[in-house]
Amino acid sequence: MIKTLDRSFYQRPDVVAIARELLGKVVITTIDGKLTSAVIVETEAYNGITDKASHAFGGRNTNRTAVMFGEGGRAYVYLCYGIHHLFNVVTNNVGTPHAVLIRAVEPLDGIDIMLERTGKTVQDASLTRGPGNVSKALGINTRHTGMLLTNPPLEMAENGTIISPENIIVSKRIGVDYAAEDALLPYRFFIKGNKYVSGSKGQNGGLGY
DNA sequence: CGACCGATCGTCT
């Protein structure tokens, strides 16, 4: 039984709590007439204008980041390193640019389509491991930025799965060393032992503080 | 293993 998350789920004040709650939720895309879905296994919270790791740090509201300043429940997708499209969920409400980066998912439906999109021949952990690979496999790109997450082509849902607290690992975020002291904040969450979780030694096994 | 490197381009200074 699948239930789409409505906007009240996203429009809450605590982006860190939402990042944690998103573990076990399902992302469903219907793009180019092809349906794919996957379970979220790794997330990171980006905590608005006071978070040096956030694109919205210091109130930076540009064409690219404007979506984050809007209502929660929409997608923020941007191009990273000219190659990778990174998929975020906007939370909170107008004026407060919170977002959660989806860093890894575990494939559910449409695995053949994901293989097609990524040019892979066999399903292994690399298919949807890491934010760049997530978007590639699910068919998400910058044209989806600003779209609602409550209906196709981009939907988020819950299927009754509960991830127990002892199976959730917390760590600092990946790739944000430039954010100085904010790089150390415990804003990354992932499911213990899940093979799709990104990072290597010290980043997918334990408390990487 | 770990360190390093190239790809590739929209965005902001």
Next chain:
DNA sequence: GACGATCGGTCGA
């Protein structure tokens, strides 16, 4: 004109 919220490959120990 510089620089990424990355990835996958290579090289050396």
